[in-house]
Amino acid sequence: MSEHFGTLSDGTEVHRWTLERAGVRVRVLSYGGIVQSVEVPDRHGHPADVVLGFAGLEGYLAHPEPYLGALIGRYANRIAGGRFPLDGLTYALEPNTPPSSLHGGARGFDKRVWEVAPVEHGLRLSRVSPHGEEGFPGRLEVSVTYTLDADGALRIGYEAVTDAPTVVNLTNHSYFNLAGAGSGDAGGHELRLAASRFTPVDDDLIPTGALDEVAGTRFDFREARKVGAGYDHNFVLDKGVTASAQEVAELYDASSGRVLTVATTEPGLQLYTADHLAEPFAPGDGIALEAQHFPDSPNRPDFPGTVLRPGEVFRSETVYGFSAR
Numbered sequence: 001m002s003e004h005f006g007t008l009s010d011g012t013e014v015h016r017w018t019l020e021r022a023g024v025r026v027r028v029l030s031y032g033g034i035v036q037s038v039e040v041p042d043r044h045g046h047p048a049d050v051v052l053g054f055a056g057l058e059g060y061l062a063h064p065e066p067y068l069g070a071l072i073g074r075y076a077n078r079i080a081g082g083r084f085p086l087d088g089l090t091y092a093l094e095p096n097t098p099p100s101s102l103h104g105g106a107r108g109f110d111k112r113v114w115e116v117a118p119v120e121h122g123l124r125l126s127r128v129s130p131h132g133e134e135g136f137p138g139r140l141e142v143s144v145t146y147t148l149d150a151d152g153a154l155r156i157g158y159e160a161v162t163d164a165p166t167v168v169n170l171t172n173h174s175y176f177n178l179a180g181a182g183s184g185d186a187g188g189h190e191l192r193l194a195a196s197r198f199t200p201v202d203d204d205l206i207p208t209g210a211l212d213e214v215a216g217t218r219f220d221f222r223e224a225r226k227v228g229a230g231y232d233h234n235f236v237l238d239k240g241v242t243a244s245a246q247e248v249a250e251l252y253d254a255s256s257g258r259v260l261t262v263a264t265t266e267p268g269l270q271l272y273t274a275d276h277l278a279e280p281f282a283p284g285d286g287i288a289l290e291a292q293h294f295p296d297s298p299n300r301p302d303f304p305g306t307v308l309r310p311g312e313v314f315r316s317e318t319v320y321g322f323s324a325r
Contacts, residue, residue, distance in 0.1 A: 005029060014031040017118075032060065034053070035146075036053040043324040052066075052068050064110070068174075071114075072170060073129070082100060084167065109170075114127050137164050157317045165310070168306060178260060179258075194249070196213060196236070198236060199211060209300060232272045234292075258323075261322075264316075265317050
């Protein structure tokens with residue numbers, strides 16, 4: 001089901017699509033591929049929206065920086081210095097968070113209107129990112145599917161092809177609060193992560209290149225514990241890159257009984273505790289669990305590669321599962 005959601009200043013119409021299956025209702029916008037809401041029941045069967053979002057388009061236009069629920073690209077996370085080398089050339093990007101480029105630049109995929117078509121139990125979003133968009137090389141054809149599984153899990157599948165060598169790293173930037181959006185600080189949620197290492201960062205949140213052990217540190221979530229605050233870090237998933245999505249994380253809210261599981265093909269997961277959220281939200285109102293490749297991989301040949309070449313197909317999948325106990 002689709003409906004008119006708003007109009008951009010250039011006259012482009014934005015639509016909202018609603019998916020519903022197995023007691024889960026998801027709303028997706030053609031603007032930014034944004035997951036506006038995800039309604040799931042608690043242990044008593046009472047539904048609530050568990051992702052942060054705005055009621056109208058004007059909210060997303062006025063407050064773009066949190067990237068609420070957005071589809072992120074061409075490159076999710078940070079690229080140091082807003083530049084990277086590829087095949088003997090250096091490409092300069094938009095340093096929208098000086099000195100780095102973040103989430104694809106000043107006008108990344110999160111600020112574009114996508115073509116949307118229905119598929120079985122879901123939607124396919126598509127667009128062409130032209131050569132040179134935000135400084136990235138190659139004409140990139142991208143499609144992203146949002147589907148609901150029989151059990152209500154939200155499955156996000158990404159595909160891309162290019163006509164020239166480029167770098168690609170795509171993710172979804174939803175902030176979860178399993179007690180319900182607007183219920184307050186989510187830092188009391190319990191998190192389990194299948195990650196024995198993480199990538200420490202410098203003062204600009206750029207990985208130092210080390211892969212540190214989590215044992216004995218505040219980054220150890222191998223056993224479930226409360227999240228707290230102060231995280232904007234990439235965790236090195238023990239499974240690495242996989243052909244099919246494997247479960248890597250569980251987030252639990254004791255007050256509602258809601259459980260979120262994350263399964264992915266990706267090698268990393270960015271934990272962001274939203275310490276810098278501002279009005280109309282507050283710091284800590286949600287927790288982002290962004291499945292992706294590592295930050296600054298184009299400048300780190302020892303990290304899992306993010307280069308896509310002509311004739312290759314970029315594929316990635318992440319599944320957000322919902323239950324209650």
